[in-house]
Amino acid sequence: MQWFDALIQGILLGGMYAQYALGMALMFGVMRIVNVSHGDLVILLSLIGISLASAWGLGPFTVMVALVPLAVAMGWLLQKGILNRVVGDDPLPSLIATFGLSLALQNLMLQIWSANSRSLPGGGIESQSVQIGGIYIGLLPVIVLAFATGLTWGLDLMLKRTRFGRALRAASADVEAASMTGINARAVYASATAIAVGILGFAAVFQSLRSTVAPADGGAQLIYAFEAVIIGGMGSVWGAFIGSMVLGISQAIGFRIDPGFGVLAGHIVFLLVLATRPQGLFGKA
Amino acid sequence: MTAALSTHGLVARYGDFQALYGVDIDVAEGEAVALIGANGAGKSTFLRSIMGLLPVTPDMVRLDGKPIGGTPTDRMVQNGVAIVPEGRRLFTGMSVDDNLRVAVDQADRFGRKGGWSLERLHRLFPILKDKARTQVQNLSGGQQQMVSIGRALLSQPRVLLCDEISLGLAPKVIREIYAALPEIRAQGTAIIMVEQDVGLAQSASDRLFCMLEGRVTLTGASATITREQIAAAYFGGSHAVV
Ligand SMILES: Nc1ncnc2c1ncn2[C@@H]1O[C@H](COP(=O)(O)OP(=O)(O)OP(=O)(O)O)[C@@H](O)[C@H]1O
Numbered sequence: 172m173q174w175f176d177a178l179i180q181g182i183l184l185g186g187m188y189a190q191y192a193l194g195m196a197l198m199f200g201v202m203r204i205v206n207v208s209h210g211d212l213v214i215l216l217s218l219i220g221i222s223l224a225s226a227w228g229l230g231p232f233t234v235m236v237a238l239v240p241l242a243v244a245m246g247w248l249l250q251k252g253i254l255n256r257v258v259g260d261d262p263l264p265s266l267i268a269t270f271g272l273s274l275a276l277q278n279l280m281l282q283i284w285s286a287n288s289r290s291l292p293g294g295g296i297e298s299q300s301v302q303i304g305g306i307y308i309g310l311l312p313v314i315v316l317a318f319a320t321g322l323t324w325g326l327d328l329m330l331k332r333t334r335f336g337r338a339l340r341a342a343s344a345d346v347e348a349a350s351m352t353g354i355n356a357r358a359v360y361a362s363a364t365a366i367a368v369g370i371l372g373f374a375a376v377f378q379s380l381r382s383t384v385a386p387a388d389g390g391a392q393l394i395y396a397f398e399a400v401i402i403g404g405m406g407s408v409w410g411a412f413i414g415s416m417v418l419g420i421s422q423a424i425g426f427r428i429d430p431g432f433g434v435l436a437g438h439i440v441f442l443l444v445l446a447t448r449p450q451g452l453f454g455k456a
Numbered sequence: 457m458t459a460a461l462s463t464h465g466l467v468a469r470y471g472d473f474q475a476l477y478g479v480d481i482d483v484a485e486g487e488a489v490a491l492i493g494a495n496g497a498g499k500s501t502f503l504r505s506i507m508g509l510l511p512v513t514p515d516m517v518r519l520d521g522k523p524i525g526g527t528p529t530d531r532m533v534q535n536g537v538a539i540v541p542e543g544r545r546l547f548t549g550m551s552v553d554d555n556l557r558v559a560v561d562q563a564d565r566f567g568r569k570g571g572w573s574l575e576r577l578h579r580l581f582p583i584l585k586d587k588a589r590t591q592v593q594n595l596s597g598g599q600q601q602m603v604s605i606g607r608a609l610l611s612q613p614r615v616l617l618c619d620e621i622s623l624g625l626a627p628k629v630i631r632e633i634y635a636a637l638p639e640i641r642a643q644g645t646a647i648i649m650v651e652q653d654v655g656l657a658q659s660a661s662d663r664l665f666c667m668l669e670g671r672v673t674l675t676g677a678s679a680t681i682t683r684e685q686i687a688a689a690y691f692g693g694s695h696a697v698v
């Protein structure tokens with residue numbers, strides 16, 4: 172029972188990680204960019220959300236309605252202003268640029284919000300739970316998992332079925348051939364990053380509901396997203412989702428073995444996958 | 457008659473290495489010209505320069521007399537120039553249908569009209585209908601080449617550049633693919649084809665250009681050019697014509 176409980180809690184935790192990992196998988200899949208500032212963007216959006224909530228007394232889902240469009244705009248600007256200048260065959264320039272951005276964002280957040288931890292008041296949903304067969308299941312984690320599943324499903328459908336999705340997959344397969352077919356790769360990239368960061372608008376609300384956030388917290392979120400993407404297989408949307416579940420379950424089981432071992436168990440599974448199946452569970456060799 | 461597409465003293469370089477030294481080639485509406493030359497002569501470089509994949513100045517490439525050299529590649533396609541690139545360059549991991557629909561999408565996006573539709577392409581290459589859902593990396597070379605040609609046609613080009621579409625294909629497949637060219641031309645589409653097979657180049661084109669080390673060394677009507685002229689242009693003056 173204890174292990175079944177760990178499995179359930181792990182899957183629910185995976186729902187949170189999936190919301191970080193989707194955008195990272197998208198950006199890596201299309202542009203081969205590892206966005207080092209990914210976690211800092213979640214924190215920045217969280218802090219903006221918390222400030223909005225306290226200034227106007229907004230509920231979490233109203234904050235979400237404001238935050239997601241803001242996140243989309245931030246992603247679009249990030250690509251247009253910075254990443255389109257450094258994207259290319261060489262992964263180093265974009266790595267350096269996003270690393271620099273990460274440092275800049277952290278300092279900016281410290282200036283504005285100080286180093287204190289804050290969280291978003293959820294009006295009670297963060298503490299509600301139901302008991303099913305001896306296992307307590309939190310309402311918020313279930314909502315998080317439902318959003319993660321919906322976002323993954325929607326993103327996958329968009330990639331498969333829409334004009335934009337086809338252009339994005341084409342640019343990801345061969346950007347030069349895509350331009351020879353009339354695709355403006357930079358415009359496609361801007362939309363891809365807008366979506367990737369837009370998803371972080373959802374993640375930010377949930378992250379700040381389920382725990383506290385402080386300006387220096389971005390690094391951990393980046394690592395979890397990165398590990399989930401690697402475990403699942405770079406550049407695949409459902410792969411990132413499953414990778415997030417594997418990471419969440421590993422951490423939950425590790426936590427049952429020893430509370431200090433939870434996060435480390437996730438790192439170990441990540442390293443095992445990297446060593447034995449570097450293309451990820453769902454990646455092509 | 458003004459040329460549909462023409463180049464004027466086109467030069468191209470890769471860093472310090474100059475690959476093209478002033479190339480003048482032109483093609484009229486509905487005309488097919490062939491470009492032949494040894495490996496490394498600069499044929500692909502020439503086509504890539506037209507497509508805006510290498511830096512050239514505006515007046516080096518003219519479309520209907522208007523200078524458009526150096527236009528970004530995607531805008532070049534919008535302007536009506538499409539390429540079947542060397543090595544086919546299909547979108548791996550995507551189905552035949554999706555590869556083709558990418559081109560349809562972009563033509564729709566810019567309201568480009570022309571005679572080509574998926575249905576018509578399926579009549580031209582029926583196998584593409586049977587294989588619609590197959591991922592392109594699982595096709596035979598000939599089928600892949602048909603997808604690459606189809607993708608270019610669905611951009612509704614007025615000028616079609618083809619880079620060695622016969623390379624590595626069986627003679628029967630080559631005949632099948634070349635049999636499609638008259639229908640493409642009948643539409644008014646101008647074709648510049650790079651071709652290694654000199655006989656094929658001669659029979660499928662109206663005029664022929666031979667390139668050697670970045671320069672055009674022979675120009676003439678395909679029907680009247682002799683084998684000796686081609687051999688001399690192909691290998692350069694220092695090689696005796698046997
Ligand atoms: N990316 C590149 N960087 C540097 N030099 C290049 C590059 N691509 C081609 N070249 C050089 O430019 C010259 C022309 O090459 P190009 O590919 O245009 O020849 P080609 O006529 O198409 O030959 P082939 O029949 O083998 O396709 C060659 O000397 C080649 O080595």
Ligand SMILES: [Mg+2]
Binds near residue numbers: 499500501542619
């Ligand atoms: Mg070539």
